[in-house]
Each structure stands twice: as structure tokens, then as C-alpha cells.
């Protein structure tokens with residue numbers, strides 16, 4: 001006998017499948033990388049600073065983060081997700097960094113699941129915490145009321161509206177009505193009393209789309225670029241698990257789709273960097289990647305997948321260890337380019353070579369100005 005779950009539990013079930021797949025399988029992009037391997041700082045043999053003077057804190061949308069790192073939104077909507085959110089939030093609170101939670105759709109559809117998200121604010125009363133809803137749900141009828149509910153649920157400091165047309169296009173149950181994303185983002189950005197962040201989930205944002213998002217009134221863009229976790233990969237594995245051959249093959253074909261994180265960061269910074277905050281997420285795996293993302297124009301970097309398994313299997317201590325390593329790696333990069341603080345790091349000289357340079361040049365971006373900023 002096949003027992004089908006009631007509608008209100010389907011999102012929760014899908015959320016659990018996503019976590020399970022990300023924990024058990026290799027869901028990294030296969031051929032495409034972030035492009036950070038093509039980005040090099042100009043080493044300073046004369047840094048002319050003392051390493052202990054280095055200050056990594058930033059002001060981000062009115063909040064102070066001790067390091068320019070945000071644990072990117074991943075989960076909620078399932079009892080397992082409650083544990084993961086709790087451990088991630090403990091780590092974020094301990095180190096005073098930012099954190100996002102996963103899409104709150106599951107709890108909007110079924111309020112009895114709200115506790116799986118609320119836990120983040122309970123254990124981390126002071127952090128910069130980001131609520132999360134999907135643009136497809138806004139188009140399907142979510143209004144300012146649902147946006148306010150999501151923010152209130154975790155007493156959030158900002159709302160991320162995620163954009164994931166790639167994943168929606170590949171899911172058999174995907175929401176493929178993308179007409180109206182912008183109009184809805186604009187409405188929410190205008191009416192909500194916390195800042196709105198437009199957030200991709202692994203396929204990157206172009207300069208052109210960044211300009212449209214700026215017009216729509218968002219306060220920040222999380223570029224969610226390609227080179228890290230592949231959502232096509234996750235959907236391909238999910239399709240395989242349920243015997244859906246077409247879904248499996250589609251996911252394989254698009255496994256590496258998207259604008260690499262380094263490229264997207266430069267494009268978005270060129271287009272809107274003077275006006276909006278930029279978070280670079282997607283394949284950020286070390287403090288050196290964080291440093292490169294900031295030198296390319298980001299204000300903070302987001303990291304998702306590397307924290308999932310430590311949070312689930314070992315708890316907050318393991319997440320804190322990983323984060324401390326990243327922060328120390330960032331400090332070393334800052335020392336080696338003579339940057340006492342994050343604004344100086346953002347002005348340091350970087351060269352962009354190889355495929356990433358080819359891509360950016362083909363898009364008309366002048367790379368010399370990145371390599372000759374500081375005398």
C-alpha cells in the first residue's frame with residue numbers, strides 16, 4: 001500500500017531529502033570551479049603592519065559582525081533541521097558572525113514546524129539573523145503578511161528572498177512560474193521593515209540582474225555563485241532515488257550550470273557595489289577564498305555545505321573550529337597584503353588570470369583597475 005503524505009508535510013519531506021543527499025553524496029560541481037583559483041593577491045614583502053593589529057570586523061546592514069562571514073541559509077522544516085539550526089546558531093553566537101536559515105515555506109504551510117527555525121534565535125539572541133522565503137512562493141500568492149511572519153518567527157534582522165530558477169526547472173514538483181519575481185520583490189522590499197536580500201542559491205547573479213534588483217529596492221545581494229554546491233546535482237540524485245530517469249538526466253546535464261562565484265562577484269560589484277551590500281556565497285571553502293571575494297568587491301562571504309556535516313554529526317564545537325580556521329586564514333591573507341582592516345583588504349591589489357579573466361573581459365570588465373588600486 002502506498003501512503004501519500006498530506007500536502008502540508010511534503011515540503012518538510014523534501015527538506016529532509018535535501019539534507020540527507022548533501023550529507024551522503026558528493027554534490028559539488030564537477031567541471032566548474034568558483035574561479036578563485038584564477039585570482040591572486042599581490043604579495044607584500046613589506047606589509048608594514050603587525051599581525052595582531054588586524055581587525056576583521058565589519059558593519060553589515062547596521063550590525064557589527066566580528067568577521068565578514070555568514071553561515072548561509074540551509075535548513076528548517078524538519079526535526080533534524082532543528083538540531084542543525086541550533087548548532088549553527090550556537091557557533092554564530094560564539095563568534096559574533098551572521099547566519100541565515102533555510103526557506104521558511106515549510107513553517108508557513110504548517111506552523112507546527114516553526115520551532116525548527118525559532119531555535120536559531122533562541123540560542124543566538126545577538127547575531128545578525130536572516131529569514132528566508134523563495135521568490136516562487138511570492139509569485140504564487142505569498143504577500144507582505146507571509147514575509148512579516150517569516151521575519152517575526154525568528155526575530156530576523158533581514159529577509160533573504162531566494163532565487164533558484166535552475167532548481168525549480170529541474171524538480172518534477174518545481175514552481176516554474178517566474179513571471180513577476182521582480183514586481184514581488186519590489187513590493188516586499190518597499191513594505192517590510194527589515195532589509196531585503198536577493199539571494200541566488202548556486203547559479204550566480206549577473207550585472208544586469210543586479211541592476212534590476214537594485215531598482216526593485218533590495219538592500220543587498222547574495223550572489224550565490226557557481227563552483228560549490230550543485231543544486232542540479234542534488235536534484236539529479238533525488239530524481240534517481242525515486243526512479244525518475246528524466247529528472248536524473250536533466251540534473252546531470254545542468255550539474256555545472258551558472259556564473260562562477262568570482263565572476264559573479266566582480267559583475268555585481270561593478271554594477272551595484274557602490275549602492276548595495278554584496279555577499280559572495282558558493283564554493284567559499286577557506287579564509288583565503290573569503291579574502292579574495294572581498295578583494296573582488298564583496299562585503300561578506302557566505303558558506304553553507306562545509307558546515308552541514310559538522311553541525312549534524314559533531315555539533316557547534318566542530319563548526320566553531322572550522323570557522324576559527326577560516327578567520328585565521330583570512331587574517332594571514334590580510335597580513336600578507338598589508339591590510340589592517342577589511343576596507344584596506346577590499347582595496348588591495350589582485351590579478352585575475354585564466355578562464356575567469358577571459359570571462360570578465362568578454363563581459364567588458366576592466367581588470368587592470370583591480371591590480372593597480374593600491375600604491
Ligand SMILES: Cc1cc2nc3c(=O)[nH]c(=O)nc-3n(C[C@H](O)[C@H](O)[C@H](O)COP(=O)(O)O)c2cc1C
Nearest residue numbers: 072073074102103162201228229282283303304305
Ligand atoms: C542542505 C542545503 C540546503 C539549502 N537550502 C537553502 C534554502 O532553503 N534557501 C536558500 O536560500 N538557500 C539554500 N541553500 C543554498 C545555500 O545557501 C548556498 O547558496 C549554496 O549551498 C552555495 O553555497 P556552498 O557552496 O557554500 O554550499 C541550501 C544549501 C544546502 C547545502
